[in-house]
Amino acid sequence: MQYDPKNLLAKYMDPQDLDRLVDYPSLAAMWKARSCEFSDLVAIEDGGEKYTYAQLEADAALLRGALKNAGVSAGDRVGILAPNSYGFVKAFLAAVTLGATAAVLPPFLDGPSVFGCSMKYGLRAIIAAPALEPLCMLAAERAKVAVISTEASGAEPEPVAEVAPEDGCVIMFTGGTTGKSKGALLSNAAVMQGVLNSAYGCRNVFGMRYLLVLPLFHVFGLIRNLLAALNTGSTLFICRNNQDMFRDIAYFKPTIMVIVPALAEMALALSKKFGRNILGADLKYIICGAAMVPPYLIREYDKLGVALYPGYGLTESANLVSGNVLPLEKPDSVGLPYPNQELRIVDGELWIKGRNMMDAYVGEDETGVWEDGWFKTGDLARFDEDGFLYITGRSKEIIVLPSGENISPAELEAKFNACSLVADSQVFEDKGADGRRFLALEVVPRAAEMAKLPAADAPAILMSELNAINAKLPPFQRVSRIEIRTSDFERTKSMKIVRYKKCE
């Protein structure tokens, strides 16, 4: 399935903004053009300082010089070890605009892990925040990796290099949803496609004000926040500490935020408690992903005048695969696929190939990852008649009933989660005392909505709504037991539910 964005996505965008989007051959070419075009605008605001596009390019040029002095040239790999900060931004830009591949290392790694990454990815140098430089000592001593401070000065500025689309751009760690975390190598073409995809969907994309709360070592932070902002003459405010997020919002007045559903839900609960939109009156768009977005959030934010757009993406696909331009009409969908990729569904599983896809997992066994050039996502999906994509679960989470019928827990959970009284739910297979297997449902009530009901009746009302939803399901999908929890589910670090495995 291929789409022409000019035709399909154009109607959801300001035509002038669409015309200003350029398909650059590399991130280096994009930065060279945009840093000139927007030279006087503020690119980054961090730690009380504002840095224009021209200043950022001047600082990146000095770091390119420092990399060159350390013997780094185009095609080499350079580690970036820094927390969300202006230092990270100039280090990342310096590496990729020199033609090197930036291996973005999570800043919580310890010394042996930094050394391990240096060996595995063949790093020539690491640009590290001053406070993290000691973590690179082992790599410097044993792997002869050059360690350069993000604050290094004194080198001659080095111009932006010519970089080809097929040249490596970045190595990003995957979330490890399918097992241990792996390093996905993305080419310049893939990253540029991801950057372009970031611009489709919202009506206006140029001159926005982004407030960054997501980590830059994740594609959602790096591509959908930082690079999307730099491609559009926007300003990125770096929130150093999420505890200060709402003070930063009051000061910076963002027009767009890219956040995970749990954070959107929390901000909504605070807004309701204190009777004002805590994300600020200037906010126009929320881009929400990395987990399933409850339709309730879309509706509630719409009431506050904020358009919340769900989307779907992977580290392996340079972040964005699809984005929902009609969230109110199709709140369960992750939207329309972005251009220059092909999507197909094989035995329920989504397979993708296209310009945005990674080259490889670096140094990993890739058995089962690809088939005939298609990347197998492990996600179960379907399309509707309008070409909108729906993610219905993970292939390995499928429950095969004794009858042989397949149940996707996530697909069922989405139906129960559509009830505004439900914060989250889990459908699983359980076993009775007689050994008989059956489907069960546990739900976590949404406290803010439950509180609107008479306390004594609330659980019964919720149960009655759940029973009504259950009764409308095809018979084989109906759950046989429903339980209302008094606490949240056990969750992973990325806030995903730890699934029960009661019948294994």
Next chain:
Amino acid sequence: MTREEIVTKLGEILEDTLGEKAAGFSEDSGLMDGLGLTSVDMLYLIIATEESFGIRFRNIGIMDLRTVGEVADYIEEALR
């Protein structure tokens, strides 16, 4: 504001995010270990506490507060 009033108000904030599970909490209740607050719940607790009490958590991280009593101590000190 008395200690009892502070703890009652804190209880309301905990109930927002935890629902029934907040019932029966005490000052000794662990926030993450005992009551099971997630990192996002902790953020809610911090921000809602700052707004409700008109204080600011300075030089202290979310994860430095381990029990309901420790949050109440901080509020009491900040209100002085």
